[in-house]
Amino acid sequence: MTPWTMIFAVDSNWNIGYDGDMLFKIHADLRRFRRMTKSNIIIMGRKTFESLPDQKPLPNRINIVVTRDRDFLRQGVTVVHGLEALKTLVEGLVMESGGALRPFLIGGGQLARQCLSWCDHALITKVFRSFDQSDTLIPNLDEDPDWVPVWNSRRYSQDDLIYQYVNYERAQSRVVRPSPALKGELDDGKR
Numbered sequence: 101m102t103p104w105t106m107i108f109a110v111d112s113n114w115n116i117g118y119d120g121d122m123l124f125k126i127h128a129d130l131r132r133f134r135r136m137t138k139s140n141i142i143i144m145g146r147k148t149f150e151s152l153p154d155q156k157p158l159p160n161r162i163n164i165v166v167t168r169d170r171d172f173l174r175q176g177v178t179v180v181h182g183l184e185a186l187k188t189l190v191e192g193l194v195m196e197s198g199g200a201l202r203p204f205l206i207g208g209g210q211l212a213r214q215c216l217s218w219c220d221h222a223l224i225t226k227v228f229r230s231f232d233q234s235d236t237l238i239p240n241l242d243e244d245p246d247w248v249p250v251w252n253s254r255r256y257s258q259d260d261l262i263y264q265y266v267n268y269e270r271a272q273s274r275v276v277r278p279s280p281a282l283k284g285e286l287d288d289g290k291r
């Protein structure tokens with residue numbers, strides 16, 4: 101199976117959301133997200149889809165939404181109803197593209213927990229603050245020996261938020277198969 105890349109913005113406790121929305125919006129991070137995922141596959145749970153602006157798919161990407169709701173239908177969205185169907189669909193799209201398409205898991209907490217084992221890269225934007233009001237989190241990769249940080253940017257700031265980009269790889273994948281995609285991410289962090 102083609103490994104996926106997770107892309108998330110977390111607070112210092114790896115919280116990612118509250119009440120259906122993100123905890124913070126960092127403009128440079130959102131631009132980076134767009135650049136990274138453009139022309140690729142983005143995979144999300146139904147709640148993350150509903151948190152997108154106007155509940156519309158993000159343009160210039162293949163948008164896949166996972167839901168158990170058999171009536172869920174949105175223009176420009178490919179809907180799947182379970183994890184096995186999701187895995188098969190993504191694998192088919194990657195194969196058809198000759199490996200050109202890269203699958204990104206973009207949210208939210210439920211999908212991250214269920215699909216973590218299918219990912220071997222993680223692009224994490226770390227905000228150095230703990231948000232008291234949060235109800236959604238993803239697994240803390242710093243506490244998971246399967247994951248190693250392989251690169252971090254310098255620290256940036258927006259208003260009173262200080263943040264940093266950190267790229268992780270699954271330890272096993274580093275030995276077996278250094279990722280060709282990593283170079284772009286390294287370059288990106290040198291802004």
Ligand SMILES: NC(=O)c1ccc[n+]([C@@H]2O[C@H](COP(=O)([O-])OP(=O)(O)OC[C@H]3O[C@@H](n4cnc5c(N)ncnc54)[C@H](OP(=O)(O)O)[C@@H]3O)[C@@H](O)[C@H]2O)c1
Nearest residue numbers: 109117120121122145146147148167168207208209210211
């Ligand atoms: N900071 C970040 O980087 C970031 C990124 C993305 C999202 N977020 C935030 O995360 C929050 C949303 O995350 P969440 O964990 O609440 O929800 P989520 O993972 O986005 O979506 C959960 C929904 O996905 C569907 N689903 C999950 N597992 C499924 C399975 N095995 N089979 C079929 N359908 C399945 C279900 O939809 P149905 O109920 O329709 O069946 C479920 O209610 C929001 O606050 C959002 O703003 C933050």
